[in-house]
Amino acid sequence: MREAGWRSEEFDAAHEGRVAAVLDDGTEPRPVIFDTGSGSHVHRSSDWRLYDGSWAFLRAPRAVALRAVCACGWTGEPHPVERALSLDAAPSTDDGPGRPWEALPDPEVCHADWTAHIGDVERAALPLPDAVAHQIDQLTQALHALADDAPLAALRAVNRLERILADVGELAAAAARQDHEIDVIARGLGLPEEDARTRLAHHAGW
Known part of the structure; x- marks a missing residue:
């Protein structure tokens, strides 16, 4: 899965934001390691969709919430996963695996949090005349x-x-x-x- 981040025109990578999974102890899980068997190359990913509970064979724990994080160290408020939603809401079929990550909070709410953070950064910076x-x-x-x-x-x-x-x-x-x-x-x-x-x-x- 490709990890897509958000960047503002002015701050670029310095304030790059992304969606992060949150575990029940409030921490972020370690990146999931994909061993492709192609020599020494090992792919790591922290894509939030990997932490929906369906990737246990990769030792990816299930997230209890999602939140926005920024390269500057800022973190947004966690948005909890609805406990009523489970893997049964999107089971695997003969056509392939289900998409239980759709039961996680809408990542757009995290993007809105990050956008508000960027607004705070812009207001705190020295304004142009x-x-x-x-x-x-x-x-x-x-x-x-x-x-x-x-x-x-x-x-x-x-x-x-x-x-x-x-x-x-x-x-x-x-x-x-x-x-x-x-x-x-x-x-x-x-x-x-x-x-x-x-x-x-x-x-x-x-």
């Missing part, structure tokens, strides 16, 4: 239109912007390091401290 935010929006729209109408001109504009952004990013990273501790920088950017260090290093060209 209104004039700058407006100019960025206007420039974005203009460049999209230019890419349709005059793609070569758009490429020239992008090239100029890349140089400008590199110069400004280097200056801003140096000034931020001089003026602020890393915890202040991280809060201002809406990032965990390690990701804030990575962001600074990227802009500073370290």
Whole structure:
């Protein structure tokens, strides 16, 4: 099963969210190991659908709840599994295994929790000046239109912007390091401290 995460445009992997299974002691289960027998390669997965009780042969315990988790360490409130729903609600048939994970809570409720968390992160981060935010929006729209109408001109504009952004990013990273501790920088950017260090290093060209 493919593990699909959620990412916001601004924070990307630093605040990547996903659905996590929750055991009766409040912890998350260990990843399920799939031994495909192909040499040393072993696939591991923490996909929430594996913890519905039908994968016991893989030593995957049954979850009692689902919750949203974020790469930054935030965890959402658990959404309990309805005890009235069991494997009998989706038994295996001659056509293949059942889908008892459908008896688990709708993962969209976890996505809504993570979306609210991202909203909190955005509000806690240092806001852009209104004039700058407006100019960025206007420039974005203009460049999209230019890419349709005059793609070569758009490429020239992008090239100029890349140089400008590199110069400004280097200056801003140096000034931020001089003026602020890393915890202040991280809060201002809406990032965990390690990701804030990575962001600074990227802009500073370290």
